[in-house]
Amino acid sequence: MDIKRSLLLLCSSYGSFLLGQEKAIDTIYIFDNQMSKVKLFHHVSSITPQDVKKNSSNLSELLRFQSPVFIKENGRGGVSSPSFRGTTAQQTAFVWNGININSMFLGQADINNIALFGYDQIDVKAGGGSVIYGSGAIGGSIHLNNELEFNQGAHASIFSEAASFETYNNFIKGSYSNDKLSVKVSGNYSVSGNEYKVNDLQYTNFNGNYYNTTFNVGVSYKVAPNQKISWQSQFYDSSQHFPIYESTETKTKYKTQSARSLISWDINTSKLSNSLKAAYTEENFQYYGNINAPKSSGATGKNYIFKNDFNYFIVPKLNVNVIGEFQVNQGEGYLSGIGNVSRNVGSISGLLRYYATKDLRFEGGVKKDFVEDVNSPLLFSFSGKWKAANWYNVSLNVSKNFRYPSFNDIYYEPGGNRDLKPETSIQADLTQEFSVGGFKLRVTPYYIDVVDLIVWLPATPSYWKAFNVKKSESYGLESQLTFAKNWGDHNRLKLGAGYYYSKSVNRETNKQQAYVPLHRGSAHVDYGYRFLNFFAQGLINGLTYTTTDEKRAEAIDPYFVLNAGVSATLLKNYTLGFKVNNITDTYYRTVSFYPLPKRNYSVYASINF
Template identity: 25%
Template sequence: MLLRLGIFLGCISLGFFAKAQSDSVVLKSVTVYGLPDEKYLAGGQFYALDSALQSQQASRHLGEILAFQFPVYFRNYGNGMLSGISMRGTSPSHVAVRWNGININSFSLGQADFSILPTIAFDDVKVHAGGGSARFGSGAFGGSVLLSSAGTTTNILSVSQEVGSFGRYFSSLKGSFRVGKFSSSSSLYRVQAKNDFPIPGYGERQPHAAYWQQGFVQHAQYSFSNARRVTIDYWFNDSHKEIQPTIGNHNSTDEQDDRNHRLSVFYEQNTTQGLSKVGGGFVDDKIIFNGTLSEMVRWIASASHQYTFKNQWNISGSAEWNHIIGKVKEYGPTSPEEDRVDVAAAIQKTFKKVSASFNVRQPFITHVTAPLLPYIGADVVLFENAAQQWLLSVNGSKNFRAPTFNDRYWQEAGSRDLLPETSYAAEAGLGWRYHNVKVNARGFYQHIDQWIQWIPMEQGIYRPRNVKQVRTDGIEAGIEDQANIGRVMLHAKLSYQFTQAITLETDDTDAASVGKQLIYTPLHTGSGTVSVVYKTWSANVYLQYSGKRYTESSNSSVYALDPFVLTDLSLNKSWTQNQHDFILSFQVKNLFDKTYQLYAGRAMPGRNFNLKISYHLNRKKQ
């Protein structure tokens, strides 16, 4: 029903263009007085995904893009398969992923699958590195990925078509209009691939790895005035995968479908008393594995208010309620339900050269005792003039992750007595800006306690237990520069991270892991982008580096995955005629045909190619 409603709204949007061009008016901008998360998390590290890269690589899933922009590692179970993010030595379940303010991590598995997060679905992507549970709730240990599908009305119509190696095709259609106080934007997308790439060194093609994904994103907004508006966002994503087997396995028949409905509705009001926001949402996540359905349903309500006191103090308060229903066969004959309520407050103050903030959150979860979660941080300008700036950043936080539904309700294995995972984190960084040159370095530390691990018990049955303590620490650094040489613009960005993630304590069944690096956690990661723009031509080089990754808790080098450097290249040509923009792009992925694996036994493709053409019909300037 929701899919039909989404398609109906999209058809209305796309069919309304002709009329909208003749009677549309430009709305006055809505002034938002509230502060962004960056201000309330003073002393923290935020990254913004490059908009040009996001546009050029919109057909890829989000994990592929982030790996080229930031020093993070993704555990991909094959090309286009399950993809989990690892930040600062933590596991994929220790990164909170939020869409329009709603947590979209799986409440059954505990993590987000980045292979079904298509970049085309988002207008804005930000990454917060480090502990942030006081701001973003459960799971924000290693970091948080913040996604927005707020829509844009810059283009009346955008069409994109790609064709690539191994039977890969991608199509997208976007449209928008504005009429009076109402505006709407819609997006449709589909990607499919045979995914039968040659397996390096084996003389055969990858079997049973085809996939397709399609979806619809709708944003609608009605502005009652310059200070009051209501927004509705709906996102439907449907995907199918033949589960890629390990190398040499020709008998796999596993298949999986993911169907996700996500809806958010909010009313915002700006007054002299501050910014108020009230709304809610609905999330329906279905996984159909080999014909067996598992479904997690959530109803969400939230309210928040931000107020500026005497033009000096910024104060924020919020409350959120989630009602969760787990419709999974393995949970037993009845579907378990639970409620989660989060109450949070934050305060931010900017002094002459200091921006400081304090956050606190108290979660309440059915049958779980959750801790109070504080965050304190500050940015201090050490020196500043017209040419350069030195900035010191520090913060400390307490963080937590609630046990998943699988941990608590899995029939004959789950335990309702599990404690939430908790951590204490601290970091400090120094940044230097000299004209267009930006250099930063940051050290971080985190101690994680009560880490939940499924361990073998009696009769070989695995059960979840709070058995693990882990320490993560390291250094991350980056440099960025932009220069103009005649009519040529150059932009370069490089980042590096050194991460130790050491098991301090665990159960006797895994005693060999004590004092060792966590599996699939490289000591060294790096990324880089280099862009050259000349008139209507541009070329981009994308780099991704990962050091050795251990695949066994004993850190045996025999089974470790070798380091690798991946290089992607794109060449782009654009031209404009009145309101019409055209872009032609040719991409080479894995330029040097590197043999590598992101997860043991799962092959990844060698050199491959992609050709893309895009068309944009722009709105007339008023």
């Protein structure tokens, strides 16, 4: 059964909701059990493993072309950070199977040091979500989800790609399940010489090579008809060289390793569910100011997490959800001024969901965080969704969110500030959705107000320091028009176009924030005919200031980038594909100094067993 369809059964009748929910959980176990509830009140864009093959260079490329997130990348495969609705990278939460995995040192995630392969679905949610997903979920959140299915037998798949700049991506996955046991194992290895030329700037991406390896394992066992014990782990290792402008410059590199492991005990009945989780995450990184010398700096962070999610239907129309969480964050820096530091973090959340009719539902939530040495505010959220007509849906979301300072913000020497306050924000958005035939138009105006924004500013000519100095606000519009149709041998036609307007200003200067394009647009087409499949995707990015004073001479000019690809599926299980990235051979960049590649190519093959 399609899980999304199962969840929507709640709108038809109270009994069918309970039955649909129980059956969906019995068929597919999703480690982030809150995501199914989030989708009932918020729009969430989902990227499937098939979609990943269209943009398989790295996670930055995937999100740039298949989500509304703006990606700032220091050259292909380099340091990369996201921005939702004009907010910062630290205000974007990365969530792995329901666990927030933003770095405890940086307060953000480096996108190109997060595995691209190995997830069953990547979900992208714009808007605040701190009540459920914790610190940093201010502008939006990106969810890396794994699933385990039962009664599916044995399956395996292989994906292998060769691309320009000596780039190779390889991914293998195997799974087995019966009525009580489900096991899934996967691994990938990606490597690239990554030396490309951009003649417009007389630039060669020297020392840009990288590699990364990932191993994933997931197991779920039914200890009783309504109980499961499950385990999900991920191990990641990478080396990332930083580009230089001249081959004679000193070469530098960055190495990182991470481990994540999650054990869950889940109970599901017709009236209640409970998910008890214990998780361990570890991040290690080493920076080499000279690749031929010992490391210059580094850090190790360990995070112990205990979380319980209790969900109960008081009556068929009324559902209460209580979430308790406790974390121990431990960090140790190397040549950074950060010694052995530790922080205890706890939280308690309560959500009440009311299903008034099959077409009208509401959710309200409150949360209190208890962060050691940080005065945390009381958070809240409210959501309502109404299907006013067969062709019209409207939803409203209002929330208060926050981010507490990272270890670098507090302890880094020089520059850390132990007197920092947490960032807090109030956000609201209103989504209206119109459906006619196969067409669907979604329009979302939004507003975000941020207080006590944490920024690093020059304290002396020799170093920068963390301050709470700025108040900022972001407002704008997200819109998307889609069309889908299947008929006869034309087994798939999907069209989509989006426009994103984002005004993000420092209220002290009334200037647009750096690296927030005012206008962006995207479009895509997917078409399948018998065994052939074709896709094209385009991205338009408007003028982007790189300084806080809107200096036009240093701004990034507008650009348009077009990708396309074709694939053929033979004998149902064998697929061959060819892609051209940046067909228009556009010179473009997302940061001041490091351009992204011009026209480049890839070929791939996949086999399903």
